[in-house]
Amino acid sequence: MQEPLTTPPLDLPVAPPLALHLLRALRAVVGRELNRFLRQPTRLGSALVRPLLWFVVFSAGFNNVFGVAIQPPYETYIEYKAYMVPGLLGMVALFNGMQSSLSMVYDREMGVMRLLLTAPLARGWLLAFKLLAGTCLSVLQMAVFFAIAWAFGVEVPLVNLPGLLLAMASGATLLAALGLMLSVYVKQLENFAGTMNFVIFPMFFISPALYPLWKLEESGAWWLLKLAEWNPFTHAVEVMRFAMVGQFTALSWAVVLGCSAVFFVAALWGYDPQRGWTRR
Template sequence: MTVAFIALRAIVTRELLRFVRQRGRFIAALVRPLVWLLVFAAGFRAALGLSITPPYQTYITYETYIVPGLCGMILLFNGMQSSLSLVYDREMGSIRLLLTSPLPRWWLLTCRLIASTLISIVQAYVFLAIAAAFGIAMPVAGYLFVFPALVVAGLMLGALGLLLSSVVRQLENFAGVMNFVIFPMFFLSSALYPLWKMAESSVLLRDICAANPFTYAVELIRFALYAQFNGAALLWTLLAGFVFMALALWGYDPAKGMLRQRG
């Protein structure tokens, strides 16, 4: 157990130091949601009227509605960024060196997952602080309740990143894979508009959004920001996380997964 936690501390410290040194990564992670919050939301405000819907107790502005979705965007993009770094480390050989250590492979990958999730949570809280500075504040209790929701959502999306890193063979192919994963997951969800609004234009698109695991991650964050519990969102987010992690571990198994096929 001591050796396992030493490995956890070492991997988390390495990822945190890498993140601190890459200031552009931190700025880019905040610019994307802030552009949506301060620019696009201003244009969509008049076009997308929102009625009272749980967890909200009154009418809300469009900016208030999309804040949980933009927190999910930060977790999603950071999970993909972590996946990109794994592909890079594999090409450089460092990830293979890590996986040859005597510790179980699942624990080493879990350590990477925990490290990327912690970085995502820091970025999400910085974004929430900036949003509050612009007058888009949540209930005080929500900032505490949202922490476990961010942990669960971050682990699920980080596990998806691990899965992608086990599938992508070359660094050059990663951008295309990200475009086929990130944008459909983000836009076909409840991050930017509620499902009932989507159903007004297309029931099929509403059903696709309802089947998207990212939708449940966003709703888990949304309810937590208002100190409310969404059991269905938690269940489906955890289930998706377990499935993604199991597939990622299979992909990194040299005897069964994608690493063997590359050899």
């Protein structure tokens, strides 16, 4: 009796494990941003011109104007250039976060981001990788600026460097998440300049980046003091300022981590195709 014919099994492609799939997506998204940055060395120079100009000119011109009293976290008098460094590190992260937001708007308008959003990958992972890429770029630029400030005489004990690096990463994550959230609501490149004016400059100047908050209290500007206390950028700067002297501020860490989570969730909500810009 003849045996029934059987068809050989087909060698169907096996889906890669989730960890391998995420690793490939991480390398694609983060690697793309890093490669773009490394292929454009002028981006690093343009990112450092502004804080270096403030550091060199303002530290010399206002050294005797802004006397920094002995206030936490400082236990002794410090030079004004040492006081400025955490604020200028925050400036680097703030402008890079807005640059990442502009890149998101450009990629979405030109079609690259739209293609990425249709990839077989959970949208939360994609936005998390974009957030990680923006954070890495900010930390890289901040590290270069800090090395230059160190060469100009702003020294930090080596034992405090790991804590400072962690504080820099947390501040960079906060501002990258803010830029990610703004990219949801900025739909055209032409509107981005106005958004920068309404976000970057108020956040930077209404903060202790260039002068201590007790100066505002001393001058009677109570409303500016309250705005500065509610400014997330203030706490990002304070986290780095306390870390430079080896101290810890629980309130600022809580604000930085909490606002980072809120901004990322808002961005994730905005990029949801059922609610965000895709539906509109």
